[in-house]
Amino acid sequence: MRMRLGCRLTFQLPAPTPMILLLNVHYSRASDLEQPDLLVTDPSVAIEAYRDDFGNWCNRVKAPVGRFVVSTEGLIRDTGLSDPVDEAAEQHPVEQLPGNVLTYLLPSRYCESDVLSDFAWKHFSEVPPGWQRAQAVCDFVHKHVRFGYEHSRATRTAVETLNEGIGVCRDYTHLAIALCRCLNIPARYSTGYVSDIGQQPPYAPMDFAAWMEVYLGGKWWVFDPRNNDTRFGRVLIARGRDAADVPLTHSFGHHELCGFEVWIDKIEEAAEPSRGQN
Missing domain, CATH: 3.10.620.30 (C8orf32 fold)
Structure with a gap:
């Protein structure tokens, strides 16, 4: 199956503020992306991408004063299967x-x-x-x-x-x-x-x-x-020891989150037209 996913976060900032954003699909699912969920900002600012010690994709920005919007939107293929289960999986010493x-x-x-x-x-x-x-x-x-x-x-x-x-x-x-x-x-x-x-x-x-x-x-x-x-339809973004390692957004200064949208929706494929009789 195919799914459209993304987010839109709106901040109000009293001063220029450095931020780290972990909002992109995890590298382990990169080959499943038909449309990469690239990070977009409004107003546009320089974005520096890097991988943290856990292998997660991170983006550094310096957000300007005032209203600042960050968003992603991508298209991903998924097996359509539920989370795998193996009740016989053993615990290791x-x-x-x-x-x-x-x-x-x-x-x-x-x-x-x-x-x-x-x-x-x-x-x-x-x-x-x-x-x-x-x-x-x-x-x-x-x-x-x-x-x-x-x-x-x-x-x-x-x-x-x-x-x-x-x-x-x-x-x-x-x-x-x-x-x-x-x-x-x-x-x-x-x-x-x-x-x-x-x-x-x-x-x-x-x-x-x-x-x-x-x-x-x-x-x-x-x-x-x-x-x-x-x-x-579970899609990983980041993993670590706990939430301190993988905050979706981290700002080095005061900010107010005044808008928050997240979506992940299955794309219904159009039925193939039936073939007529000759």
Whole structure:
């Protein structure tokens, strides 16, 4: 299937302000892009692109005073399949993990796995290790946390999410990541688009989404504690240890976000005309 995706963010700035923007589709999906989702700014400013330490595409700009709009729009091909599942995927002993995976077992800014260790082992030690344990973590977080945009707080950590029982998708993800790391399951933070394909209306306003990937059976697998169901049309933008590594926008100065639009929509292909009789 084919999908059109993009975003438009409008800022009001009191002074010229350097910004870092992570809004482009991840390089791992670059070959699927029929139309690249190039970053466009209004007014036009110089854009410097670079790759961060996690391999994510980033753009540096210096936003001018006043109204500043950044936008992307692309066209991507997708298999149309849901997130892969392998319930037989096994958990690796820590000593057998690849070196570049070990960092996703350690505590990070929003995922205080060192603080939550006793809680995690108390609640999940009886669940078989591997896929079942990771899914049990997602089931717990999905039921424990109450979603609401009014609960959004940029500084909320996994421990605070557990204690408060409220949050948005990044909070669900941080808590699930922290609990998985406590249980020696490597877990990393991912952000991007998740479509409404296959969901029943009415649809909520589209937003960027957060989910986690866990390392089992020698591969990374998507788990989505916020939705915790079958999803189609998931498109990665960036991944890191937690949201601190992959803010969609980061400004080095005060700014006001006064406009925010995100879209990812399936393109309905026109039916091929039937052939007439000769």
